[in-house]
Amino acid sequence: MSQPVQLYNLQQIDTKLDKTRARLKEIEIALNEDTVIRNAQQEATTVEGNYQTAQKELKRAEDEVQSQQQKIKNNQKTLYGGSVKNPKELEDLQNEAEALKRYLSVLEDRQLEYMIAFEEAEAAHKASQTNLAEVEEQVAQQNIDLTDEQKELLEFIPKLESKREQAVAGIESEEMATYTQLREARHGIAVTEVKDKTCNACGAALSASQAQAARSPSKITRCESCGRILYVK
Structure with a gap:
């Protein structure tokens, strides 16, 4: 097999390895990321606090209405019970009844609010x-899917590494050194195809x-612009 073909094949293997390892890093980050759940939990906690506060405020308003209603009942009992004969006292009780009823209206409006x-x-x-329940379910399912993918990729890497060893064995050391240097300098791409008479x-x-x-x-040709090794299928 010619050196250009061998280098191109090695590049294909290395690209797959790079993508696989990058994806594994993404999966690891995603599995350790709990922002979505924490945000949902924080929102649920805040809303729970608001709910409990509203519940307490409503209960207090209901108690105030009941207390005011009881005051009116007591007033009416005294007013019409016959125990009070003095006209001035009766007038005071009547005025008190009206005031109690007016305030009851205020309390009932507040209770409605x-x-x-x-x-x-x-x-x-x-x-x-x-x-929160939906988010937890979604994240749980996502983690199952990511874990399955992670397992497959971890099993795939040794196979690629084995192929890489075989590919490297057929490449001369000088060309391998050039390839390695280019990989480091050109973001992992040392060998590229020629497409429509341009460096791809x-x-x-x-x-x-x-x-x-x-x-x-048999001859290695490099792009005059980026220096990468050129390959024509």
Whole structure:
């Protein structure tokens, strides 16, 4: 097998290895990432606090209404019970009754406001709990899928490394050194195809002589622009 073909095949293997290892890093980060769940939990906690506050405020408003209603009952019992005969006292009781009823109206309006606020808080609470459950389920399934993919990729790497060893064994040391240097300098791509008389890596146009030289089965031709090894299928 010619050196250009061997180097190209090695490049294909290394590219697969690079992509596989990069994907494994992405998976590791994703598996350790819990921002989505933490955000959902934080939201649920905040909404839970608002819900409990609204519940307490409504209960207090209901108690105040009940207390005021009891005051009115006591007032009416005294007013119409016959125990009070003095006209001035009766007038005072009547005035008190009117004041108590006016304040009851205020308390009932307040109770209605708290009831509406509670219903909104209750709806938000249910929604946040549903959202949290859905997020936890989605993340759990995602982690299962990622773990399965991780396992497959970890099993794939040794196979690629074995192929790489075989490919390297057939390449001369000088050309291997050039290849390694180019890989380090050119973001992992040392060998690139020629497409439409251009370097597929940097896009530089090749002269007719360059394009022809790149077809040689034994001679290594490099792009004059980026220095990568050129290969024609």
